[in-house]
Amino acid sequence: MTNRQNRIRTALTAELSPDLLEVEDDSHRHAGHAGASPAGETHYSIKVWSKSFEGMNRVKIHRKINEILQPEFDSGLHALSIKIIRPE
Template structure:
């Protein structure tokens, strides 16, 4: 795992105690696109299943994940594909 990937896992685990969590670095797929950097660690996909999302809309779930990762966005995370579900 990349350093940013470790931090994403840690932040989402602390925020949501997920039942399932997968974080993939997709930066290699975005080489040459907006926000891409030579070292990567800019584009990620997240699949998370947590009780915290129960009763929340998809938009609300995405907002919660983005809020939990606000520091990562401030430090170079450019794009995040989110699949957030309740159990």
Template sequence: MTGQRAARIRQALEAALAPATVAVVDDSARHAGHAGNPDGAGETHYTVHAVSPRFAGQGRVARQRLVHDALAAEFATGLHALTLKLETPEESGASAGARG
């Protein structure tokens, strides 16, 4: 994870979600010239994988709203797009077991 925005995203999600884990990857280079990153400057497109007990009992859209609410200041200052994988600790353990 590099860049100031990635660090701010991580901090905001840690404060809002108290996640067991959170990973933030800057995918901006893959979107150079696209909407939200026309000049290829970066720090606009991210993939986030968060595992948090706050997601328990919530559907996909509710989980995404929690993340988008936590990152409202980033969206207001140039964050354009997120790819999200949001799981509870139980879901994360089940998917890890299925992979291994």
């Protein structure tokens, strides 16, 4: 697990107490693309659900996650794919 991956997991866990959280470093899939760094840790995908999302639409949830992770964007996170997965 990468350092940024750990920080993303820690930040989202602290703020959201998620019921589901998967964080994947996808940087290797974007080598040579805009925003990619040879060192990696630039492109991530998450799958997440938290009871705190109840009553929020997808746009508000995405905004909340992006606000929580703003320090990561400020320090080199280029892209974040977010899948909101509501448990059945």
